[in-house]
Amino acid sequence: MSPSVAAVVLLLAPLGCTPQAPPEELLADASSQVTFASVEGIGPHHYLSSVRRTDSRAGIPDLVVDEVVEIAWQDWDNFHVRRLIDGQAERETVVAGAVPWVRSADRWDRRDDAEPHRVQLRTTWNVWDEVMGPWLAHVELVPDGDDIVEGRPASRYQVRMLPADQAPKVRTSAFVPISAQGTVWLDKGTAVHLKAEVEAVARRQGLTRTVRLTMQRSNVGEDQGVAAPPG
Numbered sequence: 001m002s003p004s005v006a007a008v009v010l011l012l013a014p015l016g017c018t019p020q021a022p023p024e025e026l027l028a029d030a031s032s033q034v035t036f037a038s039v040e041g042i043g044p045h046h047y048l049s050s051v052r053r054t055d056s057r058a059g060i061p062d063l064v065v066d067e068v069v070e071i072a073w074q075d076w077d078n079f080h081v082r083r084l085i086d087g088q089a090e091r092e093t094v095v096a097g098a099v100p101w102v103r104s105a106d107r108w109d110r111r112d113d114a115e116p117h118r119v120q121l122r123t124t125w126n127v128w129d130e131v132m133g134p135w136l137a138h139v140e141l142v143p144d145g146d147d148i149v150e151g152r153p154a155s156r157y158q159v160r161m162l163p164a165d166q167a168p169k170v171r172t173s174a175f176v177p178i179s180a181q182g183t184v185w186l187d188k189g190t191a192v193h194l195k196a197e198v199e200a201v202a203r204r205q206g207l208t209r210t211v212r213l214t215m216q217r218s219n220v221g222e223d224q225g226v227a228a229p230p231g
Helices: 003-015 023-033 036-040 115-124 127-138
Strands: 045-057 060-075 078-085 088-096 099-104 107-110 139-149 152-161 176-187 193-204 207-218
Touching (some): 023 139, 078 115, 139 176, 139 193
Antiparallel strands (some): 060 078, 088 099, 099 107, 176 193
16 A cells, blocks of 8 residues: 555544555545645645636526635745635735734735734635535545646546435535536645535525536645745
């Protein structure tokens, strides 16, 4: 067994998974348990995700919201996080040399303590869970072969809806998952999502929500060039 697969087995041991399960199934299960410590295991890299949410109701124009999250990660003393909503910066933070900077409109303000910004990154980095939340218990990752993403060994999976008799019941007030399809690539060493292209649909009381998510980790192992803002 390779070191990466052995790590996944150890990770899943508390969850009751048996070592006899195929490595692809172990990796898929492990992907639901990753933390930012797992992301750190990839080393320096650039992360970019794009989400388009389309809300549709009969008789009224669609409401479309585009969201982009970008993270340049070097280490805990050097990272850059940016979140855009419909092209407008909702939040942008740079920590360079352990010194934090926060952008307000066109001005950068230096702050005294980087730790709150580290905590914020630890709690908001997981776009996959945030976006796919209504569907997570209703989909499965079906192994679709091995691949290489940014030089890292990866396993490729197809996203498919669970059969109706295997899916959990949904509260009448919640979004009811209707469909989900796409492809995800998981890092064999950490179970982190290296890449994803997914479209999912859910409905609630006459509202149909369609989500299109793409994400990519790139420039793995390279200097991310994180620096204090000019001026």
